[in-house]
Amino acid sequence: MAVLRMSNQSRHEAETVERFLDSTLESVDHAEEIAVGLAKRAGFGEDDLTKIGMAVRESMVNAVVHGNRYNANKKVRFSVSKNSESLTVRIADEGEGFDFENLPDPCAGENLFRSSGRGIFLIRSFMDEFQIRRLAPGGLEVVLVKRMVSK
Amino acid sequence: MSVKLNTRQVGDVSVVDVAGRITLGEGSSALRDALRDMVGKNHKKILLNLGEVSYIDSSGIGELVSGFTSVTNSGGQLKLLGLTKRVKDLLQITKLYTVFDVHEEEASAIRSFA
Numbered sequence: 166m167a168v169l170r171m172s173n174q175s176r177h178e179a180e181t182v183e184r185f186l187d188s189t190l191e192s193v194d195h196a197e198e199i200a201v202g203l204a205k206r207a208g209f210g211e212d213d214l215t216k217i218g219m220a221v222r223e224s225m226v227n228a229v230v231h232g233n234r235y236n237a238n239k240k241v242r243f244s245v246s247k248n249s250e251s252l253t254v255r256i257a258d259e260g261e262g263f264d265f266e267n268l269p270d271p272c273a274g275e276n277l278f279r280s281s282g283r284g285i286f287l288i289r290s291f292m293d294e295f296q297i298r299r300l301a302p303g304g305l306e307v308v309l310v311k312r313m314v315s316k
Numbered sequence: 317m318s319v320k321l322n323t324r325q326v327g328d329v330s331v332v333d334v335a336g337r338i339t340l341g342e343g344s345s346a347l348r349d350a351l352r353d354m355v356g357k358n359h360k361k362i363l364l365n366l367g368e369v370s371y372i373d374s375s376g377i378g379e380l381v382s383g384f385t386s387v388t389n390s391g392g393q394l395k396l397l398g399l400t401k402r403v404k405d406l407l408q409i410t411k412l413y414t415v416f417d418v419h420e421e422e423a424s425a426i427r428s429f430a
Contacts, residue, residue, distance in 0.1 A: 190341045215402065222373055226340055272411040278385055280378035283410055287374055290409055 176208040181246035186225075188233035188258075192241060193225040200245045200254055207247040208313065216291035217252065217311050221245075223284040224256045224307050232258030232305060250313055251293075257306035265297050265305070319343040321350050329361040329426050330354055331397075335368035338376030347376070351383040351394075360392035361429040365422070367398030377410060384416065393417075397425045 182199055186192035200221040201214050209217065225241065233239035239259040246253050269276050271283045289295050294310035319336040332350060337343050354362055364380075366372075372380075380396075387394040395417040399407070407413040419425035 193340070219373065222339070226373070226375070230340070277411060277415065278381055280382040281374070283374040283377060287406075287409070 176206065177249040179246065179248045180206070181244060183242070183244040186241045186243050188229045188235050188237065188239050188241060190226075190229065192243075193222055193229060196225045196241075196243045196256070197222045199243075200252075203245050203247050204252050204311070207252055209252065209311070213311060217254075217309075220288045220291040220309050220311075221254055221256075223288050224254070224309060227284055227307070228256050228258035228260070228305075231263060232260030234260060236260075252311045254309040255306060256309075257300060257304055259302075259304040261303065262299055262305045319346050321346055323350065323354075326363075326422075326426050329363055329429050330359045331363045331365055331422070331426075333365045333368070335370075337371040338369060338379065339371060339373045340375035344375045344379045347379045348382065351379075351386065355386055355390050355392070358390075360390075362387055362392060362394045363397050363419075363422075363425050363429075364394065365397040366403055367400070369400060369403055372403055372406060377406060377412065380416075381412065393429060395419060395425060395428065397422055 180203060182203060184196070184199070186196060197218050201218045204214055204217045225243070228241045229235065233241065242257040244255045265285070268285060269282060271279065271286045276282065288309065292309045293312045294308070296308040298306055300306055319334060319338055319342065322333045324331050324333070334347065338347055351362070384394045397419050399418060404413065407416065417428065419428065
């Protein structure tokens with residue numbers, strides 16, 4: 166029983182991990198690993214862990230590739246935090262941004278055969294909340310939330 | 317593990333066994349190169365066996381779509397075999413599941429090219 170109590174306590178303890186990551190594909194793997202590790206400690210099941218991992222991967226790829234364009238002088242600020250109710254991931258780049266308000270629907274017939282443009286659609290599908298905003302000095306920040314009891 | 321591709325010939329069908337992760341970078345470019353090579357060598361019947369694919373991201377999905385388009389435009393056929401639940405779910409979410417001819421068994425997949 167002592168072990169069980171510790172495990173439950175660990176699940177409900179608030180915890181935050183923050184990193185400033187290079188604009189590389191290795192950082193994408195690293196961020197995914199950190200987020201899934203924290204989500205596991207929060208008590209998310211396998212299916213949710215997969216969804217969280219993919220959403221973080223897609224968001225990190227957007228920041229590294231489309232935002233910072235692999236620029237070695239630009240960083241990605243990554244943070245993930247958990248509490249007893251949810252997991253929140255924040256990813257901010259230093260890029261020039263893009264027109265996120267007019268993204269084409271990748272499932273529409275005319276876009277179905279496009280080789281790209283599905284990342285944000287998948288993030289929205291996998292997470293309970295998704296916000297995106299421009300940062301004052303430049304760059305974009307996305308906030309992803311997964312609740313312990315999903316919608 | 318990144319991605320591993322092995323190509324074998326079953327009659328006139330080229331079967332590509334894919335294992336590992338098809339993600340942006342090494343994984344998706346290996347798949348792109350393999351399919352380009354086959355189209356370049358005029359392979360018309362290509363079966364992608366994804367039974368050992370543990371993970372695929374939007375870039376990997378993009379490569380499947382590009383490969384399908386490129387093979388179809390060259391007068392060939394590209395079909396999928398042995399989707400894991402994860403890959404099947406992704407193709408369903410993105411409305412691509414019905415675009416591909418998907419098979420569960422290799423023998424029937426091979427026969428379907430005839």
